[in-house]
Amino acid sequence: MSDWPTAFESELLRLGLQPARARRLADETTQQAAESAAPPADVFGPAHLYARHLVAELNTPTANFPRTRYQAGPVMLSLTGVTKRYRRQTVFEGVNLTVRGGEVAAIVGANGCGKSTLLRICAGLTRPSGGAVRRTRRVGFVPQDGGTAGWLTAEEHFTLFGSAAGMVPGRARSTGAHLATRLAWRPARQQRAQQMSGGTRQKLNLVLGELHAPDLLLLDEPYQGFDQGTYVDFWQQVLAWRDAGRAVVVVTHLLHDLQNVDHVLDLGATA
Amino acid sequence: MTTLVVARLSALEVSRRRAALLLVITLPFWFYLVRRDLSGQSTRALTLGIGWAVSTLTLFVVNASRGVDPRLRLTGASVTGIIAGRLLAMTGVGLLLALGYWTMVAVDQNLPHLWAAGVMMLVSALVAAPVGSLIGAILPRELDGALALLSISSVQMLADPTGLIAKLMPFWSAREVGNYAVDGGSIDLVWRGLAHAGVTWLICVLGTLAIFHWRLRLVRYPEP
Structure with a gap:
């Protein structure tokens, strides 16, 4: 695919790389593909995904350097006072959680405490009995x-x-x-x-x-x-x-x- | 596009259930074979067998997709797209089956209105896909659904065709068209059968859509 390097470079720019660095990476990647005598899409997969992968890899720590952390981005999920009841039984109540882009949150608890139910609520597959949920569209x-x-x-x-x-x-x-x-x-x-x-x-x-x-x-x-x-x-x-x-x-x-x-x-x- | 992809993959899925497919497809043939000497009975039984076969296969496909459907919805698929794809595939399978058995009957029997026998089998196949889909929507387990379809087919076979119970069953249309195909008489039989098939198809499709719209509903949250 002839526009693969262009799409790759555009995605790198969109992900926040400096234009000169994005260009250099695109050139290097195209060169690597040429050495394999195959189109870049066959070697590296879709341009947008490889760009994301590369950006993530560039920020992966080596054994000698600590992992570089980005500053947390916009809020992707916000739970305020979320409650779930099945008839008279309360599964959980008053749950609060805010997760931003660039963050990982863990939900822990004993078996049957409603971890999976809460995740389904976050997804929109189960309706909460109370509280407010705000969530990014792409999930x-x-x-x-x-x-x-x-x-x-x-x-x-x-x-x-x-x-x-x-x-x-x-x-x-x-x-x-x-x-x-x-x-x-x-x-x-x-x-x-x-x-x-x-x-x-x-x-x-x-x-x-x-x-x-x-x-x-x-x-x-x-x-x-x-x-x-x-x-x-x-x-x-x-x-x-x-x-x-x-x-x-x-x-x-x-x-x-x-x-x-x-x-x-x-x-x-x-x- | 989702509809066509779901249709293609549903057809592929059915084709891979070799043992079930073989048993279900041959069932109408056994119905036919036991009364092959009587044109009317054998053809009517064959047609009902086609209805049971197609509706049961549709039930299997609907039940097998229970885990996938909510994720497809979350990824962006519409309920109508998913259901339409599945019905399209199973209707196609039904039409192929009906065509095959109609060819067999054309070669093996001497019916007064052979074309009407074809219509009878097509009607049975067309109605069967949404019937199986609706039963699959209501009954979540394959065994429960298969038994329900067996009950429906049995009642349809045994009930007096002129009585109310038979008319309330989904495959009455095929029986009515079959009367014209086998015994002759007024063409009104065919029109009545087609009208019954149309209403049944509509009820089953709308019922399936309503149940799946409710079951696969997503809570719409505001963006942060």
Whole structure:
């Protein structure tokens, strides 16, 4: 695709890089692709995603340097006094949380305290009984389980979710495949979701949540079934999203996850 | 575009359920085979079998998508786009099935109005997709839905075609057109059947849309 370098450079500029640096990176990337004797889109995937990936990577700390943190951006999610009741039973009440772009928030608490319900409220899939929610329009939701069609392959999922977001099938497939590589996953062409391991299915879930480049990602214990390496990749990815200016809300019960987050919302014991 | 993608992938999904597909597709054939010596009975049973097969396949597809639909909505798909895609795919599957069985009947039987037999099978397939979709919307489990469709088909088969109960069943239209195809008589039978099919189709489609609009509704929050 001939306009790939232009699109790549434009996205770098949009992400805040200096024009000279954006131009240099675009030239270098085009040169690298030429050395591989392949179009840049085949080597690096969609221009806009590779630009975001590169910007995030440029801000990833090396072993010797601490990770550079951006200043928190605009508010992406705001919960004020949110309450949920099912008939007479109160699941939680008076929940407050504000998450800005470039921040990660964790929702913790005992089993049955309403973590997943709160995340569904944030997504807009469940209506709160009280309180106020404000949320950015572009949101990605990754459920704890399910969320995929068992008889379809990963590529077909990319096409399906891409079409829902208004993407043409080819672009949706290449974007999905590119995002999958960041989780060290190369989707097999013929493998259906029901034939995937639990961890691989969760990777598919994650990619589907991110496919349309949302500003706010809502993740409900998305690492179930991940091996140690993938778990580390997952948190690197969360930090990359954060550094690219996105807001991330993760439901978790693993306390050592909390060192990576900016806000912790403890819903407490079982309702 | 979502409609066409959903339609294509739904058809693909059905084609991969090999065992279920084979069993469901051959069921009308067994209905036909047991009374092959009686043109009227065998053709009517075959038609009802087509209705059951297509509605059951649609039910499977609707139920298999329960986890995906809310996420598709969040990503930007409309309820109408999702439902229309699914109905389009299953109607296509039904029409193919009806065409195949009509060809078989054309070769194997000597009916007074063969074209009307084709209309009877097409009507059955056309009505079956939204019937299966509506049952799938109401009953969330495959077994429950399949049993409900079995009950509907059984009542349709056993009820007196001139009575109220038979007319309230979704496949009465096919029986009415079938009367003309098999026994002859007034062409009004065909028109009455088509009118019944039209009303049934509309009720089932609107019912499905209403239930899914409610189930897949998203809370609209103001931006921060």
